[in-house]
Amino acid sequence: MVDRYWIAFFAVFVYLVRVFEASVGDADPLYRACVEQCEKTGCVGERCFPHCKFPSDGAVVDSPWYLQEPLYLRWKQWDCQSDCRYYCMLDREKEREALGNGPVKYHGKWPFKRVYGIQEPASVALSALNLAMQFHGWLSFFILLNYKLPLKPNKKAYYEYTCLWHIYGLLSMNSWFWSAVFHSRDVDLTEKLDYSSAVALLGFSLILAILRSFNVRVEAARVMVSAPLLAFVTTHILYLNFYKFDYGWNMKVCVVMGVAQLLIWAIWAGVTRHPSRWKLWTVVVGGGLAMLLEIYDFPPYEGFVDAHALWHATTIPLSYIWWSFIKDDAEFQTANLLKKVK
Known part of the structure; x- marks a missing residue:
C-alpha cells in the first residue's frame, strides 16, 4: 500500500523531469x-537482426506462414526498430563513456x-x-483469522474488516504482477x-482507509461510502483504456487519492490508542524517505x-511491516469484541 501512496506525492515531479529529459x-x-x-540495412556494426526481415506485424510481405516470426519472439514485440534503437543506444553510450560523459535517457x-x-x-x-x-x-x-483466532459460532471471523483486507491483498498482488510484466x-x-492496476489499488485503498479509520461497521454506511468512489475509479480506468490515456489527468487523480488516504492513516495513527500504531508510522515515514x-x-x-529499482527494494520490508500491522489490528479488534461478548 505504501508504495502507491507515496508515489502519488512525487508522480507529477518525476513525470515533468522525464518530459524534459526524454529527448536528450x-x-x-x-x-x-x-x-x-x-x-535500412538491418545491422548495427557487425550485429545483424532477423527482426529487420520482418515488418512490425511479424510476417514477411508475401511470404508463406512458415516464414513468419516465431510466436515466442513476437510476444515481446522486439521488432526491427526496437532492436536498432537498443543496440545503437548501447554503442552510443560506450562512446559517451569513453569521452567521460555520463548516461542520458533515450x-x-x-x-x-x-x-x-x-x-x-x-x-x-x-x-x-x-x-x-x-x-x-x-x-x-x-x-491467523481462520486457524489462530477464535471464530463465531457460524465459523466467521470476529474481525469486521476481513473481507476488505482480502480484496486489498488480491489487488496488491495483481498490481505487482503487472508491474513486473x-x-x-x-x-x-x-x-x-x-x-490500471495501480489506480484500482489506490482507489480501493482509499475506501479501506476511510472505513477502517472511521470504524464504519454498518453495511449500508459502507455502501454509501464505497459506491461513489468505486464508480469514479471504474470510470477513470475506462477513460484511460478506451478513450484517452491522459498521463497528466491520471497523475492528478493518483495524487488526490494518495494524499487523501495517507492523511487519513496519519491522523488516525496520531489520535488512536492502537497498540501497533508505531508500525503505521514506520510505514508512512519510511515510505516517504524511500520516495x-x-x-x-x-x-x-x-x-x-537504478533509483526506481532501489525504491522497489525498499517497499519489500515496508510491505512486511504493513501486513504485520493488519494482523495486529485483527487481533486487537477480535480481543475487544470478545470482551464485549463476555
Missing part, C-alpha cells in the same frame, strides 16, 4: 543516424541492459519479490494494465539497478 539521447544526431542506417528511459529479453531485469525481480511479500502477508493474515517489456498494453529515490532518479548502475 534520442535527439543525438549520431544516435539518429545509427538508427536510420540500421533500419525516448524517456535510461539505457538499461536486457537480460534474456527482459527490459529492466532488476525492477522485474524486485516487483516479483514484492508480489511474493504481498502473497506471504495475505496468506499469513488468512491463517510492464518492466519486462514496456508496450502500450502492459503500460495500461500496470497503470526520495524517485526524486533523485539516478541512471542504472552497470545498466541494471
Whole structure:
C-alpha cells in the first residue's frame, strides 16, 4: 500500500523531469543516424537482426506462414526498430563513456541492459519479490483469522474488516504482477494494465482507509461510502483504456487519492490508542524517505539497478511491516469484541 501512496506525492515531479529529459539521447544526431542506417540495412556494426526481415506485424510481405516470426519472439514485440534503437543506444553510450560523459535517457528511459529479453531485469525481480511479500502477508493474515483466532459460532471471523483486507491483498498482488510484466517489456498494453492496476489499488485503498479509520461497521454506511468512489475509479480506468490515456489527468487523480488516504492513516495513527500504531508510522515515514529515490532518479548502475529499482527494494520490508500491522489490528479488534461478548 505504501508504495502507491507515496508515489502519488512525487508522480507529477518525476513525470515533468522525464518530459524534459526524454529527448536528450534520442535527439543525438549520431544516435539518429545509427538508427536510420540500421533500419535500412538491418545491422548495427557487425550485429545483424532477423527482426529487420520482418515488418512490425511479424510476417514477411508475401511470404508463406512458415516464414513468419516465431510466436515466442513476437510476444515481446522486439521488432526491427526496437532492436536498432537498443543496440545503437548501447554503442552510443560506450562512446559517451569513453569521452567521460555520463548516461542520458533515450525516448524517456535510461539505457538499461536486457537480460534474456527482459527490459529492466532488476525492477522485474524486485516487483516479483514484492508480489511474493504481498502473497506471504495475505496468506499469513488468512491463517491467523481462520486457524489462530477464535471464530463465531457460524465459523466467521470476529474481525469486521476481513473481507476488505482480502480484496486489498488480491489487488496488491495483481498490481505487482503487472508491474513486473510492464518492466519486462514496456508496450502500450502492459503500460495500461500496470497503470490500471495501480489506480484500482489506490482507489480501493482509499475506501479501506476511510472505513477502517472511521470504524464504519454498518453495511449500508459502507455502501454509501464505497459506491461513489468505486464508480469514479471504474470510470477513470475506462477513460484511460478506451478513450484517452491522459498521463497528466491520471497523475492528478493518483495524487488526490494518495494524499487523501495517507492523511487519513496519519491522523488516525496520531489520535488512536492502537497498540501497533508505531508500525503505521514506520510505514508512512519510511515510505516517504524511500520516495526520495524517485526524486533523485539516478541512471542504472552497470545498466541494471537504478533509483526506481532501489525504491522497489525498499517497499519489500515496508510491505512486511504493513501486513504485520493488519494482523495486529485483527487481533486487537477480535480481543475487544470478545470482551464485549463476555
